[in-house]
Amino acid sequence: MSNKILVKTQLSANVWRMRLDAPLIAKERKAGQFVILRTTCEWAERIPLTIADADPEAGTIDIIFQTVGASTKELSLLNEGEEIADVVGPLGKPTDIKDYSTPGRKGWVVVVGGGIGVAPSHPIAQAFRQAGNRVTAIMGARTKELVIMEDEMRKACNDVIIVTDDGSYGRKGLVTEPLKELCEGEDKPDEVVVAGPPVMMKFASLATKPYGVKTIVSLNSIMIDGTGMCGGCRVTVGGKTKFVCVDGPEFDAHEVDFDNFIKRLSTFKAEEAAHKCRSGLFG
Amino acid sequence: MTAKERMSIPPQEMPQQDPLARARNMEEVALGYTAEMAKKEASRCLNCPAKPCVQGCPVKIDIPAFLAAAAEGDFARALAIIRKNSLLPAVCGRVCPQERQCQKFCTVGKMFKDVAKAVAIGRVERFCADNVQAEAGEKAAPTGKRVAVIGSGPASITCAADCARAGHSVTMYEAFHKPGGVLVYGIPEFRLPKSIVQKEIDGLKDLGVEVVTDFVVGKTRKLADMKKDFDAIFVGTGAGLPKFMDIEGENLIGVFSANEYLTRANLMKAYVEDRAATPYWHGRKVAVLGGGNVAMDAARMALRLGAEEVHLIYRRSEKEMPARVEEVHHAKEEGVVFHTLENAKRILGDDDGRVAAIECLKYQLGEPDSSGRRSPVPIEGSEFVFPVDTVVVAVGSGANPLIASTTPEIETDRKGHVIVDEATRMTTMPGVFAGGDIVLGAATVILAMGEGRAAAEGINQWLAKH
Ligand SMILES: Cc1cc2nc3c(=O)[nH]c(=O)nc-3n(C[C@H](O)[C@H](O)[C@H](O)COP(=O)(O)OP(=O)(O)OC[C@H]3O[C@@H](n4cnc5c(N)ncnc54)[C@H](O)[C@@H]3O)c2cc1C
Ligand code: FES
Numbered sequence: 079m080s081n082k083i084l085v086k087t088q089l090s091a092n093v094w095r096m097r098l099d100a101p102l103i104a105k106e107r108k109a110g111q112f113v114i115l116r117t118t119c120e121w122a123e124r125i126p127l128t129i130a131d132a133d134p135e136a137g138t139i140d141i142i143f144q145t146v147g148a149s150t151k152e153l154s155l156l157n158e159g160e161e162i163a164d165v166v167g168p169l170g171k172p173t174d175i176k177d178y179s180t181p182g183r184k185g186w187v188v189v190v191g192g193g194i195g196v197a198p199s200h201p202i203a204q205a206f207r208q209a210g211n212r213v214t215a216i217m218g219a220r221t222k223e224l225v226i227m228e229d230e231m232r233k234a235c236n237d238v239i240i241v242t243d244d245g246s247y248g249r250k251g252l253v254t255e256p257l258k259e260l261c262e263g264e265d266k267p268d269e270v271v272v273a274g275p276p277v278m279m280k281f282a283s284l285a286t287k288p289y290g291v292k293t294i295v296s297l298n299s300i301m302i303d304g305t306g307m308c309g310g311c312r313v314t315v316g317g318k319t320k321f322v323c324v325d326g327p328e329f330d331a332h333e334v335d336f337d338n339f340i341k342r343l344s345t346f347k348a349e350e351a352a353h354k355c356r357s358g359l360f361g
Numbered sequence: 362m363t364a365k366e367r368m369s370i371p372p373q374e375m376p377q378q379d380p381l382a383r384a385r386n387m388e389e390v391a392l393g394y395t396a397e398m399a400k401k402e403a404s405r406c407l408n409c410p411a412k413p414c415v416q417g418c419p420v421k422i423d424i425p426a427f428l429a430a431a432a433e434g435d436f437a438r439a440l441a442i443i444r445k446n447s448l449l450p451a452v453c454g455r456v457c458p459q460e461r462q463c464q465k466f467c468t469v470g471k472m473f474k475d476v477a478k479a480v481a482i483g484r485v486e487r488f489c490a491d492n493v494q495a496e497a498g499e500k501a502a503p504t505g506k507r508v509a510v511i512g513s514g515p516a517s518i519t520c521a522a523d524c525a526r527a528g529h530s531v532t533m534y535e536a537f538h539k540p541g542g543v544l545v546y547g548i549p550e551f552r553l554p555k556s557i558v559q560k561e562i563d564g565l566k567d568l569g570v571e572v573v574t575d576f577v578v579g580k581t582r583k584l585a586d587m588k589k590d591f592d593a594i595f596v597g598t599g600a601g602l603p604k605f606m607d608i609e610g611e612n613l614i615g616v617f618s619a620n621e622y623l624t625r626a627n628l629m630k631a632y633v634e635d636r637a638a639t640p641y642w643h644g645r646k647v648a649v650l651g652g653g654n655v656a657m658d659a660a661r662m663a664l665r666l667g668a669e670e671v672h673l674i675y676r677r678s679e680k681e682m683p684a685r686v687e688e689v690h691h692a693k694e695e696g697v698v699f700h701t702l703e704n705a706k707r708i709l710g711d712d713d714g715r716v717a718a719i720e721c722l723k724y725q726l727g728e729p730d731s732s733g734r735r736s737p738v739p740i741e742g743s744e745f746v747f748p749v750d751t752v753v754v755a756v757g758s759g760a761n762p763l764i765a766s767t768t769p770e771i772e773t774d775r776k777g778h779v780i781v782d783e784a785t786r787m788t789t790m791p792g793v794f795a796g797g798d799i800v801l802g803a804a805t806v807i808l809a810m811g812e813g814r815a816a817a818e819g820i821n822q823w824l825a826k827h
Contacts (some may be wrong), residue, residue: 321502
């Protein structure tokens with residue numbers, strides 16, 4: 079297994095896309111699954127990243143990441159032709175894809191991607207469309223420069239709604255606004271799938287709840303192994319403890335305890351800030 | 362030497378790091394015998410005809426024979442005798458619960474009416490393994506058969522070695538980025554230096570075993586698909602599923618499974634703070650729940666990660682603790698505070714969702730339960746609270762479900778343990794064998810090793826016919 083970086087592109091100031099040579103993963107992966115990777119040999123940490131796209135024939139997978147900490151920064155410094163030390167996957171359960179179509183009405187699925195959350199939304203949109211549904215995407219970003227994968231999402235979906243916080247592109251506002259409008263109508267979406275920053279997922283979940291629209295969130299908790307062995311990724315869903323890496327990453331949004339989930343994400347905040355300083359990667 | 366002279370040799374104390382110094386470093390605690398000490402300790406064996414120690418050894422090492430060789434200073438012969446039955450003496454010499462196995466039955470200990478005065482079989486074993494280069498051993502001519510070994514813990518290491526020696530071409534698959542199983546991610550450096558485990562893995566490679574990491578069988582490839590490429594498969598995926606207590610507050614920030622707590626430190630080397638990217642939790646007042654080896658390791662690791670106070674909370678009395686006595690003893694020496702006959706009832710958090718305190722309940726011992734241990738009974742109204750900022754849950758682990766859940770042909774019992782045929786170690790899927798913690802439940806290194814060996818025999822017999 080080579081894990082070679084075949085193509086590297088910069089999508090925005092802090093967001094990168096890489097195509098990796100990973101034939102076994104490319105062959106097995108399904109929408110909704112992720113990989114865990116490590117950049118260098120001895121001291122690197124294990125970083126979970128969603129598989130944004132894959133080509134089983136060519137044996138490649140695509141990952142998209144934002145440089146948020148020392149490890150993603152280090153990953154962004156690797157170049158085409160170089161190899162990533164470890165890539166393991168596909169991990170997690172695939173998205174539960176079904177065709178909601180009934181005689182006379184095509185099934186309707188809305189995928190909501192906030193910021194880099196568009197990356198996991200992409201294969202999910204593709205899969206629902208391929209199954210026979212109509213797919214609407216709502217893509218949110220802070221500003222125009224941070225809108226990623228627009229062309230691919232337009233190809234994968236029937237309609238695309240873009241919103242930016244500052245109104246520099248598409249509608250001004252938050253993803254929850256168009257989402258609410260879609261749910262208010264007579265004809266409601268059969269399912270909404272949300273991926274993005276935790277706070278956005280929480281509010282998207284609150285937005286659909288009054289309408290009783292089935293809503294799935296793709297959670298990005300802290301992980302180590304990704305195989306159910308440490309429990310570090312656990313979340314509370316419907317009052318029960320679940321492991322995101324093996325029971326998820328997708329869960330019924332209306333059952334997730336978002337407040338606990340968001341708090342748990344901050345577990346190592348202080349340690350990570352200290353490491354960022356020490357790593358010397360952040361100027 | 363007469364029996365009387367042998368009995369008059371004082372038990373050789375194991376040289377060890379000073380308790381207070383070692384509680385703050387990661388170096389090995391027990392430093393190992395000198396050759397002189399190993400000879401003296403081995404000379405304490407009376408070579409009694411009944412050999413009760415051998416009966417106590419799960420893999421039936423000819424203990425009196427290896428001790429006799431060691432007493433003569435022929436450590437190479439001693440090691441060769443051990444290796445006939447155990448592939449991992451450097452590991453087992455360090456981590457076997459000897460006081461409950463070979464040394465429990467030792468006649469010398471019986472005569473002193475004190476198991477602590479039995480011949481220190483494990484320590485002599487460790488000396489031989491550390492100081493003699495093991496012979497490579499013969500390897501049969503290639504059979505052309507292919508064997509996949511899944512997992513890289515002691516069961517898998519042993520099975521891979523025995524299958525490779527039998528001439529089969531062996532590939533080992535490990536989910537993590539580093540092979541070794543619990544020996545690398547669970548048992549800490551201060552008890553089992555990782556260089557020792559690496560030596561065993563290098564030994565496998567020398568035997569021609571191919572080691573593939575970052576490969577999760579069931580996810581990266583289904584077992585049924587691998588079956589097409591291999592003539593036989595061994596499943597040694599261990600008991601890696603952490604159990605929680607199912608009490609209030611268990612998902613607060615600062616509550617960890619022992620697996621996570623130890624993996625961060627051991628496998629990811631988080632304690633080397635200026636290099637490692639993986640963070641660890643800087644707990645100051647730590648509560649560890651449990652009384653086994655895992656709990657001892659977590660408690661002692663907490664000290665080494667800078668904790669000011671470490672409280673070990675265990676439901677039964679010290680006598681019932683499943684941990685090795687030496688670990689209990691070491692933990693106490695290092696300053697871990699033992700709370701026996703107490704159990705966590707709930708964990709209390711602050712406004713930020715972080716651990717602030719733990720509420721415990723006192724217990725007393727009742728009638729013996731099915732395991733023969735006296736079962737703990739809670740004392741009504743005995744709740745009390747004390748402040749902590751970290752809770753590590755070490756109350757056991759279940760069978761790793763990844764393979765069974767993706768391979769319907771493999772049957773498991775009620776608890777998820779893989780069912781195997783007693784004689785051949787074959788699962789309900791023809792050509793697929795299993796052993797170690799995935800079959801036994803969380804057990805010991807020596808039992809996993811023995812199982813790996815028995816399965817290799819089953820595989821060799823199966824391959825002779827298929
Ligand atoms: C902290 C701790 C301390 C311990 N202390 C002692 C002690 O002092 N003495 C003692 O005798 N025993 C001790 N034990 C128990 C002992 O380590 C185990 O009984 C033994 O390691 C079991 O060996 P195994 O080969 O069955 O599995 P493991 O050592 O658990 O190895 C299984 C391996 O399989 C891998 N794996 C799992 N699923 C897959 C998959 N689908 N595909 C690929 N790979 C997979 C895992 O990543 C793991 O590396 C301790 C255990 C722990 C956790
Ligand atoms: S990441 Fe360890 S159990 Fe999920």
